[in-house]
Amino acid sequence: MPKQNVEMLAFNRGIISPLALGRVDLERTALSAEIQTNWMPRVLGSMMLRPGLEYRWETNDSDVAKLIPFVFSTDETALVEVTGSSMRVWDGDSLVTRPSVSSTITNGEFTSNLNGWTDADETGTVSEYEFAALLGGRMKLTGNGTNQAARYQAVSTSSAGTEHALRIEILRGPVELKVGTSAGDDSYISATLRTGTHSLTFTPSGTFYIQFSSSLKRSVLVESVAVESAGIMELPSPWAEDDLNYLRWDQSGDVIFVACDRYQQRRIERRSATSWSIVRYQPEDGPFRIVNTSPITLTPSALSGDITVTASEDLFTNGHIGALFRLTSAGQEVQESISSDDTFTSSIRVTGIGNSRAFSVSVSGFSGGTVVTLQRSPGEPGSWTDVEDYTANTSKQYNDELDNQIIYYRLGIKSGEYGSGTVTVSLSFAGGSASGVVRVNYIVDGTEVGASVLSDLGSDTATSDWEEGAWSDLRGWPSAVALYEGRLWWSGGDYMWGSESDAYEDFDDQTEGDAGPISRAIGSGPVDVINWLLPLQRLLVGTEGSEKSARSNSLDEPLTPTNFNLKNISTQGSARVPAVVVDSKGLFVQRSGLRVYEMDFKASTYDYGSMDMTTLAPKVCSPGVKWLAVQRQPDTRVHCVLNDGAVAILIYDPVENVVCWVRLETDGEVEDAVVLPGDNEDQVYYVVKRTINGATKRYVERWAKEDDCQGGTLNRQADSFVVYPGSSLDHLEGQTVVMWGGGRDLGTATVSGGSVSLPSGVTEAVVGLPYTAQYKSTKLAYGAAMGSSLMQRKRINALALMLANTHYQGLQYGSSFDLLDDLPGMSQGAAITDDTVWEGFDEESFTFNDTWDTDSRLCLQASAPRPCTVLAAIMSMDTNDKA
Incomplete structure (x- = not known):
């Protein structure tokens, strides 16, 4: 009977569908596998028993967790662990923790007063205690636009030289914080604290001073401050457990911007390796919805500070808390209460001819040698020149008689010309209009809200010219975020918003030119939730019905407010899984959740197109993908976390045409994956749900390095x-x-x-x-016409293996997993020494125990902790049996 050799020289073709087992006419499918679990192929062609998973820590209370990578540089990284109740940070090899110190802050909860806090208010400002039902007491600081309201406290310590951490809750920010060796000194900490929770560290040399201050005309609120107790740092997480897989983020420097459908955006901030904050993302100038077209008018109670806004009809709901409103007035009015040098009102814009150019000037409250100056700037604000000085209370009309010219005016006190007291100044012009922005703090009823003025209003009269903010609990919040071309992009519902260029919290649509913000409706398809934004050569958008490209008229031109188009590049539709970047390509999960598609730039269409990466293994990601993570070293591997707790891993190299799918399984369920950059191997982390001693546990486990899985004193394969x-x-x-x-x-x-x-x-x-690795080849064929050997009776009679870094009993082989033999215990006529690990194994073939069958296969099995790497397999087959 004739003999044939079947050569398997590469194991990087991966799993194929049982429906493709007959395609032995193609080299790619002929070298594929029906089963390839817990083997890790390399682009070069070999496969090894996959590295083990090293236990790092247990998630907080063993809760479901999402790991967010923080990558400031390749050698300065951290992992942010978010659960439904808290956020912790893993820095290097340890969780960020706080040492035990003796220092305590007096009345840091502001229980019933501000006792213990010294008043350092400057002229015209107020720091005071405030109580609110359900929220308790807090420190309230109200500046006057120039001078600051401030309170400080000296804290003695017997723990000098030991790192301290301040836990600070800001109920309404921003608040200026200084920590130093004296009142107002910031040698330890100088920070602007946004609304949220902060845990900030410093190391005092002795008594230290904590000072909170604000110069804003609106009030800011400090809810609490304390020296943290010893233990792991935990910050409160706003997201529920069921929302964690819907978190989307992108990072700029020390800030991670986070979006999640139904939640206000957050900023996760790092000020040092041990100083972290989680705060609200709160732009103050937009974005806004369309201009009001209803008959409802809004009336502010004042032009600045803390005010009320009254609607002419029911308008407000609890969903408006935190929302922005922009009010545009007919006519312009600016005013300021001044108690320091170099302070001016905002400007008014004067146009027209004749008496229509006249505007009112008002100055009151003079005392002690102050000089108030009216200044003007032609064309645009900036080139200010003096017009008139006032040294006494004044109320007058001023007409510059500069017909048909646009002139800006402001009123205030120049440097060196302030005497004493508080001077109130204002300008009022009947022509033109002025806009200001408020943020809603609380709801009185359907027609009245309390609000903070973020930019001064132009009038305190009723106006129907107003716009509501695009984001709120009522209108919804963005569900995706990305940094692209110097802008921070948010998307949600049927809209996309791009910040001003290089200004990630500015959305002022009155900014002129190409640097202005971008706001666009998608306008078609099922877009209730935008699942992801992906910054490639173009900004790609994944929705439920299609994938879109945000593009300018030319590939080399940046997106601008007047050069922005959205075009479909694919109509596959995406699942609610974030897409990932691999160089200039992207990968996303198709709407079914079962298939992974590549997006690559196509020269023929001058845009991106999609390609199915699971064509040969359409069910490899069954029962569905819930997360993607990309590893770049030692090979590009895409870890697809599946709903059943397994991981489908795509080994991916477009240059070498490697598209290889394998599965990873462990005694438990993998729930999340994240990758941090490493030197020669990236660090891959899984969150694994295990049952330990009858209890459910969730562990963060890290892939061992391949170099540590070759045998040696400590082989890390478990x-x-x-x-x-x-x-x-x-x-x-x-x-x-x-x-x-x-x-x-x-x-x-x-x-x-x-x-x-x-x-x-x-x-x-x-x-x-x-854990055990199993490999089952596709149907074996031979000869020039490979398909001609299918359905013929045959058997494998001998097997030769080329191995590397393999335990002498680290591999079993056979025609099925129920009939496996160990490797030979003899080599060149001598018994092999126990626990030998071959650096290389390349010997003659040995007997293969097989039976005659039309479907003869090669099965290989390896088990932890014994290392094994397979380079090649050569099978000798008997054919044409007549028995």
Whole structure:
């Protein structure tokens, strides 16, 4: 009977569908596998028993967690762990923690007063205690636009030289914080604190001073401040557990911007390795909806500060808390209460001819040698020149008689010309209009709200010319975010918003020119939720019905308010899974959740197009993908976390035409994946749900480096492993574990009391959960016409293997997983020494125990903790049996 050799020289073709097993006429499918689980192929062609998962820590209360990577640079990284109740930070090899210190802050909760806090208010400002039902007491600071309201406290300590952390809750920001060696000194901390929670560290040399201040004309509120107790730093998380997979983020420097459908955006801020904040993202100048077209008017009670806004009909609901409103008045009025040098009103814009140019000037409250000056600037604000001086209370009309010219005017006190007291100045012009912005703080009823003026209003009379902010609990919040071309982009519902260029919190649509903000409706398709934004050569948008490209008229031109178009590039539609970037390409999960598509730039269409990456294995991602993470070193691997707790891994190299799918399985369920950059290998982290001693646990586990999975003293091929006894085994209590130490397989043991017994002479070992790798080839064929050997009776009679870094009993082989043999125990006529790990194995073939069948296969199996790497397999087959 004739013999044929079947050569398997590459294991990087991956899993194919059972429906494609007959396509042995194609080299790609002929070298593929029906099963390839827990093997890790390389682009070069070999495959190894995948690296183990090293136990790092348990999630907070073993809750469901989302890991957000923080990458300031390749060697300055952190992991932000977000659960439904808290946020913690893993920096390097430890969670950010606080040491024990003796320092305490007096009355940091502001229980009933501001006792313990020294008044440092400047002229014309107020710091005071305020109480609100349900919210309790807080420190309220109200400046006057120039001078600051301030309170400070000296804190003595017996823990000098030890790092301290201040936990600060800001109910309404921004608040200026200074921490130093004296009142007003900022040698330890100088920070602007936004609305949210802050945990800021410093190391005092002795008594330190904490000062809160604000010069804003509106009030800001400090809810609490305390020296943190010893232990792990935790900040409150606003998102519910069910929302964690819908978090979307992008990072700029020390700030991570986070979007989530139904939640106001957040900023996660880092000021140092141990100083972190989670605060609200609150632009003060937009974006806004269309101009009001109803008959409802809005009337502000004042032009600045804390005011009320009254609607002519029911308008306001609880969903408006935090919303912006922009009010545009007929006519212009500006005013200021001044108690310091170099302070002026905002400007008015004067146009027209004759008496229509006249405007009112008012000055009152003079005392002690102050000089008030009226100034003007032609064309635009900036080139200010003096017009008139006032040294006494004044109320007059002024007409510059500069017909048909546009002139800006302002009123105030120049440097060196302030005497004493508070001078109130104002300008009022009947022509033109002025706009100001308020943020709603609380609801009185359907017609009245309390609000803070963010930019001064132009009049306190009723106006129907108003716009509501685009974002609020009522109108919804963005569901995706991305940084692209120097703008921060948000999207949600049927809209996209791009910030002003290089100004990530500015959305003033009155800014002229190409740097202005961009606001566009998508306008077609099912767009209730935009699932992702992806910044490639163009900004790509994934919706439920299609994928779109945001583009200018030319590829080399940036997006601008007047050069912005949205075009469909694919109508596959996307699942609610964030897309990922691989160089100039993108990968996204199709609407079914079962298929992964590549988006690549197509020269033929001069835009992006999509291609199915799961064509040969359409069910490899069944029962659906819930998260993607990209690893770039040592190969490009896309970790697709599946709904059943397995991971489908795509080994991906377009240059070498490698599209290889394999599966990773562990004794538990992988719920999340994230990648941080490494030197020669990226750091891959999983959140794994395990059942330990009858209890549900969630562990953060990190892939071992491939260089540490080649044998040696400590071979890191076990799951949830630690190096023992350097670390406790409490997290595996009651589990049967495998052990490797001293360069050999130490067998199994059961963890009891957080420990196991190591054999004599072994001082430390890698101890963790076992896992098994299985490989089952596609249908075997041979000859020039490969398909001609299908459906013929045949059997494998011999097998030759080329191996590297493999335990002498690290691989089993056979025609099925129910009939496996160990590798030969003899080499060149001599018995192989126990626990030998071959650096290379390249010997003659050995007998393969097979039966005659039309469907003969090669099955390979390896198990942790024994290393194994397969380079090639050569099978000798008998054919044409007549029995």
